[in-house]
Amino acid sequence: MAPQFLNDFSKEVMTPKNVKKIFIFMEKIFANFSSQNITSKFYCYFSPKNFVIFRIKSIILFPAAIIRILISMQTSSSFQDFFYFLFECAAIFIEIILNKIEETLSDLIETPGNLIQDFLDSIANSLDESHPIGRPLQKVVLWLGGVISTVCVLISGLVKGIGSILSGLIGGLLRIIGSILVLNGPQILIGAWDILSGTLSAIILTGGHVIILIQSILLLQPHRRPLNEKEKRILSKIFQSSLALYNIRLVEGWCGFFMYDNRPFNFGNMVFTKDFRVSDEPDLLVHECTHTWQFQNVGARYLADAILVLTFMKNPYDWQNEINMGKDRWVLFNRESQAQFMEDIFMKGKIEGSGSKRVGVFYDADNETKVGRFSVKRRNFTELANDAVDTVRGRISTRLSRLFFG
Numbered sequence: 001m002a003p004q005f006l007n008d009f010s011k012e013v014m015t016p017k018n019v020k021k022i023f024i025f026m027e028k029i030f031a032n033f034s035s036q037n038i039t040s041k042f043y044c045y046f047s048p049k050n051f052v053i054f055r056i057k058s059i060i061l062f063p064a065a066i067i068r069i070l071i072s073m074q075t076s077s078s079f080q081d082f083f084y085f086l087f088e089c090a091a092i093f094i095e096i097i098l099n100k101i102e103e104t105l106s107d108l109i110e111t112p113g114n115l116i117q118d119f120l121d122s123i124a125n126s127l128d129e130s131h132p133i134g135r136p137l138q139k140v141v142l143w144l145g146g147v148i149s150t151v152c153v154l155i156s157g158l159v160k161g162i163g164s165i166l167s168g169l170i171g172g173l174l175r176i177i178g179s180i181l182v183l184n185g186p187q188i189l190i191g192a193w194d195i196l197s198g199t200l201s202a203i204i205l206t207g208g209h210v211i212i213l214i215q216s217i218l219l220l221q222p223h224r225r226p227l228n229e230k231e232k233r234i235l236s237k238i239f240q241s242s243l244a245l246y247n248i249r250l251v252e253g254w255c256g257f258f259m260y261d262n263r264p265f266n267f268g269n270m271v272f273t274k275d276f277r278v279s280d281e282p283d284l285l286v287h288e289c290t291h292t293w294q295f296q297n298v299g300a301r302y303l304a305d306a307i308l309v310l311t312f313m314k315n316p317y318d319w320q321n322e323i324n325m326g327k328d329r330w331v332l333f334n335r336e337s338q339a340q341f342m343e344d345i346f347m348k349g350k351i352e353g354s355g356s357k358r359v360g361v362f363y364d365a366d367n368e369t370k371v372g373r374f375s376v377k378r379r380n381f382t383e384l385a386n387d388a389v390d391t392v393r394g395r396i397s398t399r400l401s402r403l404f405f406g
């Protein structure tokens with residue numbers, strides 16, 4: 001039995017209105033840090049339109065909320081939700097901290113490799129091809145740059161892999177413990193998948209990087225090139241400071257092992273465009289770089305998540321299916337639907353009152369002077385599109401390369 005003064009205090013302070021404020025406050029903090037697998041239940045509570053400006057008062061009310069919850073422990077079912085929410089918050093918090101650390105560290109390894117490659121590329125391009133040894137020397141210099149940068153990508157991928165294993169393990173265990181404590185069976189599966197997905201992704205990432213390194217050494221894949229200015233302009237307009245562009249590299253044309261189908265393919269910071277030309281089809285760049293955004297902001301685990309839906313879902317790209325399943329936030333969509341949604345906004349989004357049919361205009365919207373509109377077959381998805389854009393841009397990349405090279 002709680003002391004009487006606690007009861008009185010909580011009754012006075014913890015009015016339903018104040019409780020809502022606290023939830024909104026917590027959501028505001030954690031929305032930025034959320035990964036896709038956050039409990040949909042809590043996201044459904046808080047649609048973006050419910051967001052309020054953060055108020056200092058909420059901080060003061062927060063300990064009071066805990067007291068109230070503790071008092072009503074055995075009777076209220078919402079306590080279970082809240083209790084699980086605390087574990088979810090802890091899991092997300094640790095995941096985001098680990099993600100920021102792994103991003104910073106891996107970038108410190110990947111960037112020098114790409115700088116060396118860019119430097120060697122410029123030397124190779126300045127060599128006189130008409131000279132008898134000009135061309136062979138050019139090929140050797142290009143090859144060397146490719147191999148050095150790919151070794152760095154492999155090592156930086158190991159850092160990302162370790163981060164993925166750790167965040168999967170800690171986040172997953174917290175979710176499992178939380179689920180057991182509130183006796184929520186299905187949630188245990190989510191925790192178990194976190195652990196499995198984190199480890200599996202680390203293995204896939206490392207394996208893929210080893211294959212890429214071997215292909216680079218044996219000249220089995222084309223030269224990796226940095227983004228050009230036009231591609232950078234498109235991506236920075238969409239993703240703003242949430243995506244570091246310098247280490248994103250395109251591999252154009254036949255790409256050995258990765259030619260198992262002809263769809264463009266994303267692997268971490270690398271995009272294999274295969275037979276497509278992103279200059280003709282920039283929407284593909286938007287799609288594949290949304291996966292890069294996932295890699296940088298969620299972690300390597302996006303790989304296993306994507307493979308899971310590609311294997312078991314009928315049409316993982318159809319985001320309207322996700323909405324029909326009750327997912328009313330972009331962050332809840334599966335990895336392929338997330339990428340497809342960003343691509344579709346790019347292709348079909350508009351600005352209210354403007355006749356512009358230019359692709360990508362939706363991403364110019366400031367919702368004051370330019371109001372975006374996104375509808376498909378007369379169904380209006382503008383609110384969801386704004387949610388997606390806000391969620392994506394809400395993350396800030398901690399890659400130092402972004403500060404220096406974009």
Ligand SMILES: [Zn+2]
Nearest residue numbers: 287291336339
């Ligand atoms: Zn995709």
